[in-house]
Amino acid sequence: xxxxxxxxAPSPTGFLHVGGIRTALFAWLVARQSGGQFVLRFExxxxxxxxxxxxxxLIECLRTLGLMYDEGPDIGGPHAPYxxxxxxxxxxxxxxxxxxxGRAYADPYTPEEVQAFREQAQKDKKPFLYRxxxxxxxxxWDGTRPxxxxxxxxxxxxxxxxxGDLKTGPEVVDDFILIKSDGYPTYNFAHxxxxxxxxxxxxxxxxxxxxxxxxxxxxxxxxxxxxxxxATMPHVLGPDGNKKLSKxxxxxxxxxxxxxxxxxxxxxxxxxxxxxxxxTEQEVFSVQELVEKFSLSHVQKSxxxxxxxxxxxxxxxxIRELELDDLYQRSAGYWGPEAAGASxxxxxxxxxxxxxxxxxxxEIPELTKFFFVDLPVNGSLISEHKxxxxxxxxELKNLLQQARxxxxxxxxxxQDLTDRLxxxxxxxxxxxxxxxxxxxxxTTQAPASPGLAESLALLGKERSLGRIDQQLAAL
RNA sequence: GGCCUCAUCGUCUAACGGUUAGGACGCCAGGUUCUCAUCCUGGCAAUUGGAGUUCGAUUCUCCAUGAGGUCACCA
Numbered sequence: 001x002x003x004x005x006x007x008x009a010p011s012p013t014g015f016l017h018v019g020g021i022r023t024a025l026f027a028w029l030v031a032r033q034s035g036g037q038f039v040l041r042f043e044x045x046x047x048x049x050x051x052x053x054x055x056x057x058l059i060e061c062l063r064t065l066g067l068m069y070d071e072g073p074d075i076g077g078p079h080a081p082y083x084x085x086x087x088x089x090x091x092x093x094x095x096x097x098x099x100x101x102g103r104a105y106a107d108p109y110t111p112e113e114v115q116a117f118r119e120q121a122q123k124d125k126k127p128f129l130y131r132x133x134x135x136x137x138x139x140x141w142d143g144t145r146p147x148x149x150x151x152x153x154x155x156x157x158x159x160x161x162x163x164g165d166l167k168t169g170p171e172v173v174d175d176f177i178l179i180k181s182d183g184y185p186t187y188n189f190a191h192x193x194x195x196x197x198x199x200x201x202x203x204x205x206x207x208x209x210x211x212x213x214x215x216x217x218x219x220x221x222x223x224x225x226x227x228x229x230x231a232t233m234p235h236v237l238g239p240d241g242n243k244k245l246s247k248x249x250x251x252x253x254x255x256x257x258x259x260x261x262x263x264x265x266x267x268x269x270x271x272x273x274x275x276x277x278x279x280t281e282q283e284v285f286s287v288q289e290l291v292e293k294f295s296l297s298h299v300q301k302s303x304x305x306x307x308x309x310x311x312x313x314x315x316x317x318x319i320r321e322l323e324l325d326d327l328y329q330r331s332a333g334y335w336g337p338e339a340a341g342a343s344x345x346x347x348x349x350x351x352x353x354x355x356x357x358x359x360x361x362x363e364i365p366e367l368t369k370f371f372f373v374d375l376p377v378n379g380s381l382i383s384e385h386k387x388x389x390x391x392x393x394x395e396l397k398n399l400l401q402q403a404r405x406x407x408x409x410x411x412x413x414x415q416d417l418t419d420r421l422x423x424x425x426x427x428x429x430x431x432x433x434x435x436x437x438x439x440x441x442x443t444t445q446a447p448a449s450p451g452l453a454e455s456l457a458l459l460g461k462e463r464s465l466g467r468i469d470q471q472l473a474a475l
Numbered sequence: 476g477g478c479c480u481c482a483u484c485g486u487c488u489a490a491c492g493g494u495u496a497g498g499a500c501g502c503c504a505g506g507u508u509c510u511c512a513u514c515c516u517g518g519c520a521a522u523u524g525g526a527g528u529u530c531g532a533u534u535c536u537c538c539a540u541g542a543g544g545u546c547a548c549c550a
């Protein structure tokens with residue numbers, strides 16, 4: 001496989017959501033898989049839309065997810081700078097070539113005049129084409145007016161790595177703006193220059209650019225350049241499935257998911273599987289497997305909806321596959337205040353017990369609280385228990401007292417606890433659903449907890465017996 | 476409105492033109508000596524509609540319908 005250079009070129013206008021990440025992920029996967037490079041570039045040519053802190057956020061996002069780029073604004077590279085606003089000289093140079101060859105001209109109209117053309121076209125129910133108003137003798141370009149591309153409309157047949165073979169007629173090619181009156185280039189112009197100069201082999205981007213590609217092809221021709229390969233990603237849709245995922249519709253910052261304790265590898269797996277699969281029945285992929293197995297040719301052409309439930313399941317799945325030490329390291333920062341004084345060793349053992357029921361790290365506190373503090377007796381746990389509520393209080397007290405006596409003899413190893421509790425089952429003739437539930441509730445005061453013997457062993461003898469006494473007193 | 480793209484269970488998806496249309500999430504029902512979870516078993520659930528090509532269409536063609544994108548001095 002030939003090394004492929006790809007890029008992710010966001011504009012710093014806000015946080016990165018799932019759709020944006022997916023574009024970045026696929027570009028990263030292709031680069032990694034082929035032994036090529038992944039380039040980060042900021043497209044900041046619209047100063048009005050720029051959002052403070054967005055650059056840092058984008059970088060943090062990619063780093064957190066492990067989508068490390070080989071060249072970029074903050075780390076440099078052979079084609080620096082990787083920020084469009086710092087590459088104006090380049091755009092000017094290429095623009096001049098177009099002017100010299102008669103393929104670019106100054107736009108003589110005011111914005112209002114252009115707007116009037118546009119509205120007229122709309123009224124006539126026709127698409128707006130600037131070139132229908134192309135001036136015969138445009139003024140010399142002095143930098144105060146927009147510079148437009150003089151297009152050479154023609155039909156195109158092209159191949160898209162995801163969408164397949166595409167055809168368009170000449171009617172979609174128009175004289176678009178290359179350089180705005182503020183001196184900054186448009187995306188349409190700048191990205192072509194940058195991708196050329198940065199030797200990008202494959203452009204992966206969202207569907208919103210699909211309709212503009214014929215314009216780009218026309219410009220490549222005018223510049224005498226060979227266009228790179230292109231892959232167009234379908235949009236990730238919001239939960240309603242009717243529009244592309246956007247911040248307004250509640251699309252979350254990807255870092256918010258990380259903060260809630262979704263693992264980076266889950267996020268990558270999930271986002272990749274939104275529109276891609278390897279044609280087998282495998283659902284859960286490690287990052288390494290994604291790198292090995294990813295293929296643009298298996299990317300779905302239609303948009304995909306974001307399903308939180310599936311994400312939750314997948315995260316649990318990845319969590320279960322983690323080594324305990326690894327999981328423990330990642331759990332730092334998620335423990336509740338009640339765990340503050342606990343030793344690493346103890347917390348690690350707690351974690352081992354809840355690993356298989358953990359869906360995301362932020363739920364660690366509620367799942368583990370009773371391992372660290374004695375909770376007050378909660379009578380409803382018994383009164384609403386479907387087995388225990390049928391047994392009268394005296395009998396419960398009697399049973400719990402017997403359990404206490406038996407446990408007092410135990411060394412509190414898991415094995416010994418299991419043996420003694422089983423024995424008690426026989427001597428009392430009780431069902432596990434009654435006896436074990438009773439002891440479990442007494443010692444945890446929680447609606448749910450890990451296995452009884454394991455929990456007791458970890459809590460220890462003193463604490464367990466103390467809690468039983470507390471429950472006995474309340475009965 | 477023009478142009479472009481897309482269309483399989485509720486959701487994510489699989490199926491050289493030949494399968495009882497498969498898997499996963501979720502949901503439901505069971506099982507794994509207690510709860511929750513894990514794990515296992517089973518169940519419900521889909522080819523947008525209509526023509527055509529073919530011995531045979533989820534698959535190829537056309538039309539319709541629906542959805543999305545685009546027609547910016549935004550990317």
